Amino acid sequence: MSRYRRRRIVNRLMEVIATVAALVAVAVLAIVVVSVAKRAAGAISWDFFTKPQALFGQPGGGIANALVGTVLLVLMAGAMALPVGVLTAIYLTEFAPRRVAVPIQVVIDVLAGLPTIVIGIFVYALLVIGHTQSGIAGAFALAIIMLPLIARATQEVLLLVPSTLREASLALGVRRWRTVLGVILPTSVGGILTGTVLAVARAAGETAPLLFTSSIFANTVQTDVTKPLPNIPVLIFTYSEQPDPALHEQQRSS
Amino acid sequence: MTPVIDVAQARKDAEPIEKNDVVFDIQKLTASYGKQPAISDVDLEIYRNVITAVIGPSGCGKSTFIRCLNRMNDLVPGARIEGKILYQGDDLYASGVDPVEVRRRIGMVFQKANPFPKSIYDNVAWGPRVLGMRKDLDGRVEKALRGAALWDEVKDRLKKNALSLSGGQQQRLCIARAIAVEPDVLLLDEPASALDPIATSAIEELMHELKRDYTLVIVTHNMQQAARVADMTAFFSLDVDESRRTGVLVEYDGTAKIFTNPGDKRTEDYVTGRFG
Amino acid sequence: MRTAFQQDLDVLEATLQEEGELVLRALRGAIKALETRDEELADEVIAFDDDVDERYVRIEEGIQLLLARQTPVATDLRLVLAILHVNLHLERMADYCVTIAKLTKLVPEVDPGPRFVEGFEEMGSRCEEMIRIALASFSNRDLEGAESLVELDELIDRANRRVVERIMELGTDPEMREYGLRMVIVSRALERIGDHAVDIGEQTAYLLTAEFREFTDASHPSHRNA
Numbered sequence: 119m120s121r122y123r124r125r126r127i128v129n130r131l132m133e134v135i136a137t138v139a140a141l142v143a144v145a146v147l148a149i150v151v152v153s154v155a156k157r158a159a160g161a162i163s164w165d166f167f168t169k170p171q172a173l174f175g176q177p178g179g180g181i182a183n184a185l186v187g188t189v190l191l192v193l194m195a196g197a198m199a200l201p202v203g204v205l206t207a208i209y210l211t212e213f214a215p216r217r218v219a220v221p222i223q224v225v226i227d228v229l230a231g232l233p234t235i236v237i238g239i240f241v242y243a244l245l246v247i248g249h250t251q252s253g254i255a256g257a258f259a260l261a262i263i264m265l266p267l268i269a270r271a272t273q274e275v276l277l278l279v280p281s282t283l284r285e286a287s288l289a290l291g292v293r294r295w296r297t298v299l300g301v302i303l304p305t306s307v308g309g310i311l312t313g314t315v316l317a318v319a320r321a322a323g324e325t326a327p328l329l330f331t332s333s334i335f336a337n338t339v340q341t342d343v344t345k346p347l348p349n350i351p352v353l354i355f356t357y358s359e360q361p362d363p364a365l366h367e368q369q370r371s372s
Numbered sequence: 373m374t375p376v377i378d379v380a381q382a383r384k385d386a387e388p389i390e391k392n393d394v395v396f397d398i399q400k401l402t403a404s405y406g407k408q409p410a411i412s413d414v415d416l417e418i419y420r421n422v423i424t425a426v427i428g429p430s431g432c433g434k435s436t437f438i439r440c441l442n443r444m445n446d447l448v449p450g451a452r453i454e455g456k457i458l459y460q461g462d463d464l465y466a467s468g469v470d471p472v473e474v475r476r477r478i479g480m481v482f483q484k485a486n487p488f489p490k491s492i493y494d495n496v497a498w499g500p501r502v503l504g505m506r507k508d509l510d511g512r513v514e515k516a517l518r519g520a521a522l523w524d525e526v527k528d529r530l531k532k533n534a535l536s537l538s539g540g541q542q543q544r545l546c547i548a549r550a551i552a553v554e555p556d557v558l559l560l561d562e563p564a565s566a567l568d569p570i571a572t573s574a575i576e577e578l579m580h581e582l583k584r585d586y587t588l589v590i591v592t593h594n595m596q597q598a599a600r601v602a603d604m605t606a607f608f609s610l611d612v613d614e615s616r617r618t619g620v621l622v623e624y625d626g627t628a629k630i631f632t633n634p635g636d637k638r639t640e641d642y643v644t645g646r647f648g
Numbered sequence: 649m650r651t652a653f654q655q656d657l658d659v660l661e662a663t664l665q666e667e668g669e670l671v672l673r674a675l676r677g678a679i680k681a682l683e684t685r686d687e688e689l690a691d692e693v694i695a696f697d698d699d700v701d702e703r704y705v706r707i708e709e710g711i712q713l714l715l716a717r718q719t720p721v722a723t724d725l726r727l728v729l730a731i732l733h734v735n736l737h738l739e740r741m742a743d744y745c746v747t748i749a750k751l752t753k754l755v756p757e758v759d760p761g762p763r764f765v766e767g768f769e770e771m772g773s774r775c776e777e778m779i780r781i782a783l784a785s786f787s788n789r790d791l792e793g794a795e796s797l798v799e800l801d802e803l804i805d806r807a808n809r810r811v812v813e814r815i816m817e818l819g820t821d822p823e824m825r826e827y828g829l830r831m832v833i834v835s836r837a838l839e840r841i842g843d844h845a846v847d848i849g850e851q852t853a854y855l856l857t858a859e860f861r862e863f864t865d866a867s868h869p870s871h872r873n874a
Contacts, residue, residue: 288447290479292502573649600717
């Protein structure tokens, strides 16, 4: 057949294959979400969010304590990771000479790829052995996870700022730091925020690090950060090991 | 503006118009990025309150030259210079000279207008604010905008974002921003090359007024613009042989002489368009 | 826009008009010297030509600079070219005045009679009038004024012919004959001044219409373009 017709057929074929692949991907996600939702719907209620865990064997209860704990952990982790991440990114893009920038970049990339369980064990060894588990240790572990994400997102956004803007400011006789503060950062805020939100979302769901640092907790709401804080990921984990089907339902709702 | 006839009388010989003070005394300047010198052995003097144009084919080092004058080349890794640049008698590159302070006194306007993504007011006010010139900021902003022939067009919308202005207005805003920090010199790197003829004409008119208070050096690839606007013209060209490829200063003289009777054949070839 | 350019043009034109005034003064001086046989005045007229030449050179250089630096087009270009030509014509007129003055000095001491001198007075006045009209119509961009110069030139041509007739009547005395020869040249000079004034009118027409044409053409005497 003519080359033109053949090309058209191949083109059509590729379109179809691509569409089917996309549909498959969406379908997989849909199946997961739907199956969890179906089995979780029953447990979601106002009580679910406001009551702490029920005592062993008792019906009802909720995840209030874990909710509070997770929020606290994430906030602390953010407070640790955000400044360090942003400043690191600023240093890398604006100030570091090549010889210094390259190794630091490598370190950040490695950090981003570290299995979170390794991070958990590291923090365990650093902060938990010899003391107790604590919210701080948990937050620290989460911060390590968040750091490379924030740093990378910030870097990307900083690099997007056209060099002409930097030149304009420097040509006025404004020092480097002031240029970063007054011109480059304000332009990049949007991207930094996005990066932070993504990092937060990631950190809020990490289980492994918290298993080592903040997993032994009671079923009451508690906010003392020097002690382990209840949190949702660990809750999901522990519930999944329980025989009680009601808890399974709560687990899925979480 | 001295009428062209009197000036013609005064320019019977090759001397520049009036030997005002020398603002820049450039001696045997060679600037390189890495191994190859972008410009070599440049000697010239730039006079106060005069518009000096730098012309030449692309790649001849015009932008490199002008960036040496406010130490913007320091920002390029691997850039270095040999020779001397004396600004008002002081060595610009002496150890102990703060390049940041240099850039406050010697301002620069770039080829593509690059206003900050702030309001019009903040664009002009930010520099002075940051550099400690906080008294009467409003007055400063108005003065700078008037100096850039922009005040009447923007005085009712100072809080609007600078990016809402047209290309020509943005460039004038960049000029206002530069003069707000009260420099002595304004360097303009092809300031009108991205603008349409009317906006270009506005910038050229503006330059005539600015030269009363500032010394201007303008790089342009548009010869006619140099002919219209400049009092002194420096022609750079490429010197290519087996060992090197570098920009050199071929001729530097009153604009009248360069465009009616240039001394060097290379200049003649370039301005008549018979180059290459 | 382009205020510097406009200023340059204005200065050029102003200098041109200045030169025109100088030419008028030279002409008046030359005629007076001729009538009264005033050799001192003739010398002044000759020296005075330097002033005209100085303006001439200034305008030439100014035009060169303007063309090089401002790249004029359209009306601006025609104006510059017109100024260039008018400048030339004015300078030639001044040279003819010098010729008249020189001849005044050379001429022998004879008295040709009052009617003779009247002839030159008349031609002189006509020339003056033509120069004034030429300069004014250039300045005011007046096409009709410029075209009217042709008729005035006719009058000068007729006056020239009358003077030549009178010269022929002067007689055979050698001194008279010498006088006559010199006066032919003077008459011719005045007639040429008139022609140059018409040329200035043609430049005005060129400036206004972008068309260069001669108002009258010797090879087509019946064909009057004006």
